[in-house]
Amino acid sequence: MKQNMRMEKDPAMTEDEWIEHHRPIAHSWSTEGFDFGEGCTLLNWHDNRDLQALGSADPMCVWTVVDSDGAMSIVAGRHTVNRHGYIITAVPWTDPLAEIEVDTATDD
Numbered sequence: 001m002k003q004n005m006r007m008e009k010d011p012a013m014t015e016d017e018w019i020e021h022h023r024p025i026a027h028s029w030s031t032e033g034f035d036f037g038e039g040c041t042l043l044n045w046h047d048n049r050d051l052q053a054l055g056s057a058d059p060m061c062v063w064t065v066v067d068s069d070g071a072m073s074i075v076a077g078r079h080t081v082n083r084h085g086y087i088i089t090a091v092p093w094t095d096p097l098a099e100i101e102v103d104t105a106t107d108d
Contacts, residue, residue, distance in 0.1 A: 018074065018100040022063075022089035027053060036065075036074075042085025053088060054078070060092035065102065072102040 024040035029049050036042070042065055043050035054062060064079040064086055065072060076093035078086065 013100055015074070015100055015102050022091045022093070025088050025090055027088075036087055040087060042087065044085050045080075045083075050086070054086055057088045058092055060094075061089045063087045063089060063093065072104055074100040074102060 019036065024036045026040045027043065027049070043054060045051065045054075059078065060076075062078045063074050063076060065074050065084040066079060066082045067084060068082060072084070074087065076096050076098040
């Protein structure tokens with residue numbers, strides 16, 4: 001278990017490694033926005049289907065995509081400040097301070 005905690009705290013963990021490890025879950029009704037892996041897009045807080053999915057999810061499988069000083073990150077847990085939306089994963093987080101930087105660069 002300590003090994004997983006260390007992996008999540010590792011600032012070198014990339015978004016792709018996070019996707020591979022935590023396996024974001026795609027929802028058939030939520031198709032708008034950035035793909036966070038396997039077709040997973042953000043859930044929001046004003047759609048009834050999203051609220052139902054969030055309410056029935058293991059709280060340790062919920063992550064929040066936030067904006068902090070212009071940088072986007074995925075953080076463990078359900079937060080409201082600077083949120084873009086939520087992601088539910090198949091594998092729970094083990095560190096409540098886990099934060100993964102999202103690469104927002106586009107290939108042109």
